[in-house]
Amino acid sequence: MPTPTHFHQIAHLPGRSIDIDGQEYLYFSGTAYLGLPHNPAFQDLIQEGLHQYGSVYGSSRNGNLQLTIYQQAEQKLASWAGADAALTLSSGMLAGQAAIRQLMLEGYEFSYSPDVHPAVWHLPQVDIAKETFEHWIENTLTTLHTTNRAANRHQIALVTNSVDALRGKLYDFEWIKSIPEDREVVLLVDDSHGLGVTGTGGRGVWERIPKRKNVRLIVTASLAKAMGLPGGVIFSDPASLHRIRYSAYFGGCSPVAPDHLYAYVQAETIYQDAYERLQANIRQFTDSIRDLNLLSFTDNYPVFYSGRDELYPFLLERGIFIYSFSYPKPTDKANTRVVLSAWHTPDDIQKLSAACRDFAALYL
Structure with a gap:
């Protein structure tokens, strides 16, 4: 057997x-x-995109010739998810690493929840929490409340998944409301197993996360799962995405195949x-x-x-x-x-x- x-x-x-x-x-x-x-109808749209854009676009997104389909797809993704802005990359892993690398450059230290997706690991040193997600939240909030900003100058990025896809469990984010107002943090959430499936009409985790002025939100996701696209996406505020967009890391990346983004734009x-x-x-x-x-x-x-x-x-x-x-x-x-x-x-x-x-x- x-x-x-x-x-x-x-x-x-x-x-x-x-x-x-x-x-x-x-x-x-x-x-x-x-x-x-x-899906035959989706395959037909990919074929249409293939005839218009070819199978791959190997140029830098920051080059002096740019395809409008990327801006169209990113605007549609952001509007659909309810996010401020969106930036696509050629994989969910690359999206996660682009976000993590930018936060590294900005001097952030990372606190990882249990079972966080490898796409958002800060390599080579990753200290993944061993306790439950609920205990991680409790310990995180205790640390933020007991360590004042003047005594601890480190910038903190809290890194987690939107769901525990291994066990079929959606995470709750109401605890964000308990972060003290005098602590500015980044919340980085991998939504690879949520985008297209969870939230209203499958719009993902963005709408489920309470918005706080002192919490900068970054959501990354693979588009190759529910969305059926060979790429990844980062949702955040325009300023954060601008810094990632014009980094050497992003500039050296080949983008998502444009034929699939054409299909996405047409496939509502x-x-x-x-x-x-x-x-x-x-x-x-x-x-x-x-x-x-x-x-x-x-x-x-x-x-x-x-x-x-x-x-x-x-x-x-x-x-x-x-x-x-x-x-x-x-x-x-x-x-x-x-x-x-x-x-x-x-x-x-x-x-x-x-x-x-x-x-x-x-x-x-």
Whole structure:
């Protein structure tokens, strides 16, 4: 029987199903929450963009010839997310590192919450909190309240995720209101697993974070997950993004492929329809397994975590492939979770639900 660390190889892009050695499996893994990689209408828009812009634009964004699609896409992203401004890069990892490097240049010291995404690590030295997210908040607020600004001249950047995607848990940010008014801090939030899925209509975490005059907000995210785009984005105030935009780090980066940004600008109804299909799938699944005590999850979020790693081989024998491997390091404990997408059908969800109920009846 395969173990959670057993790896399979396929020669095609995963969709609602995959083929492993000639056998079809329903696919409940990955991060394509809105199902856009296999969405025919979205693919058509990419083809239109490909004919207009080609497959890649390898020039610096700060060159003396610039494509208008970048400004159009960034304005649309910022307006949609409710942010002041947006800046795109060629990956979520690059977006996180561009933000972190700029804060390093500005002299900030970093306080990291548990399980923070590697995209926003300050390398080579990263001191990730070992306590729970709630304890990290408590300790952070205690430090900010007991260490006055005159005694501690260090500038502090609080770095965290918007969600615990490994365990299907959305983080609450009401604690921002408790930061003392005499402490100016930066809050850097990685929203890679939230943008396109959480918030009103999938707009992400920006609207969920209380705005404070003494808290500079920077949100980074991969666009390659729910949004279906090979790139990343930084949301912040215009001044912060201006400093990143005209840094040597950003100037030396190749940008997002413009054909995909063209598709994004044209795809508003496609995103809306995919979000609604995803939410319908989430409701169907949660209604059917809520009583099992098998999976932990947050309502309206497509990730369902299980501490029972044996769920993976059990479902695999029944033609269902789910996420189960060590992350972010190979030495970490295997993480087993079910991930829903907009591309799943009601029959797919029903089959998954029935198999989960069978597992619970045998082992719980």
